[in-house]
Amino acid sequence: QQGEVSNTPEAHDQSYLCPVTVGGQTLNLDFDTGSADLWVYSTLMPTSEQRGHSVYNPDSSSSSNAQSDNSWTIQYSDGSGASGTVYADKVVVGSVTATSQAVEAATSVSSAFIKETHNDGLLGLAFSSINTVQPTQQTTFFDTVKSTLAKPLFTAHLKKGAPGSYDFGYIDTSKYTGSITYAHVDTSNGLWEFTASGYAVGSGSTVATPYDSIADTGTSLLYLPTEIVAAYYGEVNGAMYDSSQGGYTVPCDSNLPDFVAIIGGSRHTVPGSYINYAPISETSCFGGIQANDGIGHSVFGDVFLKSQFVVFDGSNSPRVGFAKQ
Numbered sequence: 091q092q093g094e095v096s097n098t099p100e101a102h103d104q105s106y107l108c109p110v111t112v113g114g115q116t117l118n119l120d121f122d123t124g125s126a127d128l129w130v131y132s133t134l135m136p137t138s139e140q141r142g143h144s145v146y147n148p149d150s151s152s153s154s155n156a157q158s159d160n161s162w163t164i165q166y167s168d169g170s171g172a173s174g175t176v177y178a179d180k181v182v183v184g185s186v187t188a189t190s191q192a193v194e195a196a197t198s199v200s201s202a203f204i205k206e207t208h209n210d211g212l213l214g215l216a217f218s219s220i221n222t223v224q225p226t227q228q229t230t231f232f233d234t235v236k237s238t239l240a241k242p243l244f245t246a247h248l249k250k251g252a253p254g255s256y257d258f259g260y261i262d263t264s265k266y267t268g269s270i271t272y273a274h275v276d277t278s279n280g281l282w283e284f285t286a287s288g289y290a291v292g293s294g295s296t297v298a299t300p301y302d303s304i305a306d307t308g309t310s311l312l313y314l315p316t317e318i319v320a321a322y323y324g325e326v327n328g329a330m331y332d333s334s335q336g337g338y339t340v341p342c343d344s345n346l347p348d349f350v351a352i353i354g355g356s357r358h359t360v361p362g363s364y365i366n367y368a369p370i371s372e373t374s375c376f377g378g379i380q381a382n383d384g385i386g387h388s389v390f391g392d393v394f395l396k397s398q399f400v401v402f403d404g405s406n407s408p409r410v411g412f413a414k415q
């Protein structure tokens with residue numbers, strides 16, 4: 091099988107949500123290549139926390155089977171989190187069906203999620219080795235269906251301020267220009283982890299320097315080594331590190347330079363306009379590039395990914411591919 095599902099950006103492209111049917115019930119989920127749990131808001135949560143969300147009701151699904159011995163709890167790098175119990179149920183993404191997918195029904199969700207009223211949960215697309223279900227670890231939707239796909243891959247086509255798509259099982263050549271360049275993925279941390287080999291700021295010269303990175307659709311910004319971030323904002327008049335905001339800010343009327351990442355031996359350019367992320371005040375805007383301090387690697391989140399067509403190749407030699415869209 092193969093199929094396409096649309097994604098729709100939340101405000102500021104902070105996240106991208108896709109309609110998914112779980113036990114015949116449609117929820118809008120954040121497809122997250124940085125984690126490996128499919129979890130959903132559910133009727134098992136306090137009623138007040140369900141308000142504003144679509145929720146999964148396992149009792150009204152004709153195909154749910156409780157995995158009563160299993161439970162899950164997840165913490166994300168932004169401090170948000172959730173926990174709950176587990177069912178097996180039918181999950182449909184576009185036209186791709188997992189007949190018996192582990193659906194992690196939340197009993198508790200952190201406040202950061204609750205206020206995201208369009209976000210009804212996450213669909214993890216990292217490697218199943220980091221799925222949090224205990225005592226019996228479960229597979230991601232992609233791993234569940236992989237063997238039934240025409241090709242063992244999925245692609246991400248995220249756009250700035252407009253709907254895009256995720257495709258499972260095939261590469262749609264109409265969604266990118268030029269060629270796709272690939273980088274080897276190291277799966278030892280369960281992530282789509284690769285090494286970028288350099289960067290450039292605007293029309294400046296290329297700096298050859300390797301930096302360990304992940305491709306993460308579930309992170310909004312582009313997190314890079316501090317020296318690269320300093321080199322970037324050093325080219326922006328009025329840019330500053332504002333500890334009260336927790337990162338670099340720029341004047342909202344800045345004409346920001348592009349950022350070029352060298353991956354797979356090719357140049358991949360983020361337009362400067364994508365790096366003016368969101369207003370903080372009348373004149374100050376939060377930068378879309380921030381330092382990766384404390385994370386342990388760089389994170390190519392949506393600020394970068396929405397400039398690219400991205401292939402997540404889950405073959406026996408996993409790799410990530412990037413092309414200009």
Ligand SMILES: NCc1ccc(-c2ccco2)nc1
Pocket residue numbers: 105120122124125166167168170202203206209212308309
């Ligand atoms: N990278 C995983 C992830 C995704 C979304 C969220 C989130 C928090 C509030 C709303 O959404 N947190 C972490």
